Amino acid sequence: xxxxxxxxxxxxxxxxxxxxxxxxxxxxxxxxxxxxxxxxxxxxxxxxxxxxxxxxxxxxxxxxxxxxxxxxxxxxxxxxxxxxxxxxxxxxxxxxxxxxxxxxxxxxxxxxxxxxxxxxxxxxxxxxxxxxxxxxxxxxxxxxxxxxxxxxxxxxxxxxxxxxxxxxxxxxxxxxxxxxxxxxxxxxxxxxxxxxxxxxxxxxxxxxxxxxxxxxxx
Numbered sequence: 731x732x733x734x735x736x737x738x739x740x741x742x743x744x745x746x747x748x749x750x751x752x753x754x755x756x757x758x759x760x761x762x763x764x765x766x767x768x769x770x771x772x773x774x775x776x777x778x779x780x781x782x783x784x785x786x787x788x789x790x791x792x793x794x795x796x797x798x799x800x801x802x803x804x805x806x807x808x809x810x811x812x813x814x815x816x817x818x819x820x821x822x823x824x825x826x827x828x829x830x831x832x833x834x835x836x837x838x839x840x841x842x843x844x845x846x847x848x849x850x851x852x853x854x855x856x857x858x859x860x861x862x863x864x865x866x867x868x869x870x871x872x873x874x875x876x877x878x879x880x881x882x883x884x885x886x887x888x889x890x891x892x893x894x895x896x897x898x899x900x901x902x903x904x905x906x907x908x909x910x911x912x913x914x915x916x917x918x919x920x921x922x923x924x925x926x927x928x929x930x931x932x933x934x935x936x937x938x939x940x941x942x943x944x945x946x947x948x
Contacts, residue, residue, distance in 0.1 A: 731771045734798075734905040737764040737847060738894060739822060741837065743883050743909025750917040759885045759893070764822070764907070765842035769849055772940050776823055777845045777947040778924065785827040787923035792910035793868030793876050793932040795861065796820035797887055798852045799904045803895040811891040816852035817861060819932040819940040821868075822907050823847065823924070826916050849905070850932070850940035858936050861887045865935035866911065871928055878911035880934075885909075 741760035742748035748756075770776070778789050800814030822841065825832075829840030855861070861880060868876035885893075887908055894900060915922035924930070928944040 731769060731849070732903070733766040733769055734903050735766065735901045737766055737769070737905045737907065738900070739764055739841070739907040740885065740890060740909040743885055744878060744911040745882065745884060746912035747910055747914070750912045750914070759890060761894070762837040762841065764838070764847050768842050768844055768846040770845045770847065770942070772848070772850050772942070774848065774942060775845065775945045776821075776848060776924065776930065776942045777945050778926075779843050779947045782825045782828070782843065787921075787925070788825050788827045789924040790824045790826055790915045791868060791870060791875070791924060791930050792822035792824060792914055793866055794820045794822050794910050795864065795866065795880055795887075795908045795934055795937070796849055796852075797861070797891070797906040797908060799900055799902055799906075801902050803891060803900040804898065806892050806895045808888040808892040811888050811895070812855055812861070815855045815891075817855060817858050817934070817937050818850040818852040819934045819938055820850065820907055821848040821930055821932050821940060821942065822910060848930070848940055848942045850938050853937050864937060867933045868913065869931040869933070870915070870922065875915070875922070876911050876913035880908070882911065883909060
């Protein structure tokens with residue numbers, strides 16, 4: 731799989747997820763990055779590195795809609811940003827201790843371990859239609875864990891791309907992860923962490939399905 735030049739991510743872009751994480755929806759999007767080297771494809775393994783065992787189980791799933799840019803964007807208008815994009819299901823795999831405590835509040839490291847960004851096959855936007863009317867479901871070992879409509883996003887896809895391109899060149903091939911709905915494992919009682927042998931499945935209506943098994947690394 732060709733690696734993207736950048737992976738921009740939006741945190742807490744669904745009201746219910748923001749609240750389950752102990753936050754409230756913000757007036758502006760929360761933005762972070764994932765390392766492009768953490769990308770894997772459909773059917774590849776999510777490998778839990780030994781470093782994520784140091785503070786107990788902590789690796790979580792986050793089903794998301796991914797957007798791939800088909801051209802450079804800079805100071806783009808919302809009316810034009812969707813004319814060359816493609817969409818895929820994604821899993822923003824997250825090591826919660828490293829996300830919250832391990833990097834002094836900076837999320838990037840906990841989100842960027844190798845294999846922590848499974849991406850499905852991208853489908854041209856013209857074949858998908860409105861990105862704000864898609865049904866998203868995340869399953870763990872066949873059980874539904876997350877289910878929502880992309881209509882519930884606080885910041886829609888077009889607004890995000892236009893905003894992020896202000897004064898900044900978003901290179902062709904850049905991926906945007908648009909946030910996850912409620913139901914993540916870390917906020918369940920008891921918590922549900924990814925372990926050896928688990929299978930994650932992210933399915934988005936009209937876009938496709940992403941499946942990845944989990945393996946404990948050395």
